[in-house]
Every structure is written in structure tokens, then in C-alpha cells.
Amino acid sequence: MFVPACAGNDPNANASSNGLCQAALLWCTETADSTDILYWRYTAVRSPDGSQTPWVQSGAVCLQPGEVPGTAVPAFTLADFRRLPLPKAGVNVQPASGRTLVSVPTNLYATSRPATFRVTLLGTPVLVRARPTAWTWTYGDGSSRTFSTPGAPYPDLGTAHTWTAPGRRTVTLTTTWSGTYSVAGGPALPVDGTASVVSPSVEVVVVETRAELVADPRE
Known part of the structure; x- marks a missing residue:
């Protein structure tokens, strides 16, 4: 949704959000067309159950009134992506x-798989496909490492870690998600950025063994 950049033009308020003001009329005088008007861009996400997030201001642009594309703005933003329940x-x-x-x-290995979401953006259906692309492990010993694969069960040790001292270590996994979105059945477009999701931490107990010589009880 585009509204003139004027105080009080808030689509979340129960009032008209199309009023003009001097600031919106004068802000764009240095553009190619000095009669442009400054508009705020607002976005919101509507879930399949009909609920909708509040309108969030996501930018500003100088436009002619005839260039404003109405209330539908079929653009899925990074903020929209990060609000998904990845x-x-x-x-x-x-x-x-x-x-x-x-x-x-x-x-240490992760189990994760791609996810698909169907949401409504300003009345327009949007299909979002998200996929995990990186896994960052924090090992509780002051070190961390990022992998491009989730790892796999033994004997695959590609994402294993070796502790060098005994103790209790808290291991945390952060998964990085990338995605694409398709508006109203259109082509898949990349989401401009990534989202990070932290998994519940687990504790690993690291112990140290010692070799000792003992007498043979048979002697």
C-alpha cells in the first residue's frame, strides 16, 4: 500500500490515509518531475486463516498520483520472510x-528440510519456498563453525567436533534459511536476504580417560 508521506496517514489507524500535506508535496522537488509526491510504502502479510499482520512501513518513493499502483503491492520483503514460522x-x-x-x-548433525508457505500479501496469494542453506554450530568452548551441509549419522564425520578439554559444553545450532516467492502464480523470485533460526541447545559432557597400571591378581 502507498500513502502520501504525511503525519496521520497510517493504514493501521481507523481513518483515511490518503490526505496530502505540504511535506509530501515539497519533498520531491529535486526529482526529474518536480511535481512528484512523496509516498510511504506499507506492507502486511495475510495468513491462510484470514488474520493479517499490522501494516509496516518499508520505504518511501517519489511518484506521480497516476503511478501509484493502488493498494496491492505484490512484493514479498525480507521482513515478511523472517516473520514466517520457519x-x-x-x-x-x-x-x-x-x-x-x-x-x-x-x-554432530542437523535434521532439517525445505518448507513451503502459502500466504496472502495485500489480497494477493503468494507461494513461498524456503530451504536451509547453512548450519552454524557453537560448541561451548569458545569456537564455532559454519557448514554448507547439515551433516549425517556415523560413519560420516564431516560436521564432527573435537573437544580438547573435559567439561560440560552447551552446543547451539543456528540454521540459515534462503527462499523464493511467487506472486499469483508468477515466476519464482529470490527473497532479498536470509533468515536465521536457532534450535534448542543441547549439553554434551566431555570426559577424560587415564591409563593406569594395575597388578595382575593372578600373580
Whole structure:
């Protein structure tokens, strides 16, 4: 939705949002057409159940009144993408007991899959396809690492981590999501940016073993 950039022109208020003011008329005097009017751009997302998010201002532009595309603005923004309920990836630790040894690789891998959302943007149906593209592990020992794959169960150790000291370590996984959107059955367009989703943390207990010489009880 585009509204003249004037105080009080708020589509969330129960009042007209089309009034003009001196600021909107004078702001664009340096553009190619000095008679342009400054408009605020607002977006909102309507869910399949009919509920709609509040209108959010997402920019401003100088336009002629005849250039304003009405109330429908079929553009899916990064803010819209980040408001979607993107799923949290599962965190898997091997050994499954959550106990491991110092200097021994511990397998950590994520379980996540692409997600599809059907939303309504300003009365226009939008199909959003989201996919996980990066997985960042924070190991609780001051280090972290980002992978382009989620990893896999043993014997795949491509996303394993090796702790060098004993202790309790809190492991956190952050998944980065990218996506595309299609407006009213049109071509798939890339979402301009990514979203990050943090999974619940898990604790890994790192222990240290020692070799000791003991007498043979048979002697």
C-alpha cells in the first residue's frame, strides 16, 4: 500500500490515509518531475486463516498520483520472510548419550528440510519456498563453525567436533534459511536476504580417560 508521506496517514489507524500535506508535496522537488509526491510504502502479510499482520512501513518513493499502483503491492520483503514460522532444525549428537571423550571426534548433525508457505500479501496469494542453506554450530568452548551441509549419522564425520578439554559444553545450532516467492502464480523470485533460526541447545559432557597400571591378581 502507498500513502502520501504525511503525519496521520497510517493504514493501521481507523481513518483515511490518503490526505496530502505540504511535506509530501515539497519533498520531491529535486526529482526529474518536480511535481512528484512523496509516498510511504506499507506492507502486511495475510495468513491462510484470514488474520493479517499490522501494516509496516518499508520505504518511501517519489511518484506521480497516476503511478501509484493502488493498494496491492505484490512484493514479498525480507521482513515478511523472517516473520514466517520457519522450522527449527533437529540437533543430533553421537554418541546419543551425550557423553564423549577428550580428543575424540564427536558427530554432530542437523535434521532439517525445505518448507513451503502459502500466504496472502495485500489480497494477493503468494507461494513461498524456503530451504536451509547453512548450519552454524557453537560448541561451548569458545569456537564455532559454519557448514554448507547439515551433516549425517556415523560413519560420516564431516560436521564432527573435537573437544580438547573435559567439561560440560552447551552446543547451539543456528540454521540459515534462503527462499523464493511467487506472486499469483508468477515466476519464482529470490527473497532479498536470509533468515536465521536457532534450535534448542543441547549439553554434551566431555570426559577424560587415564591409563593406569594395575597388578595382575593372578600373580
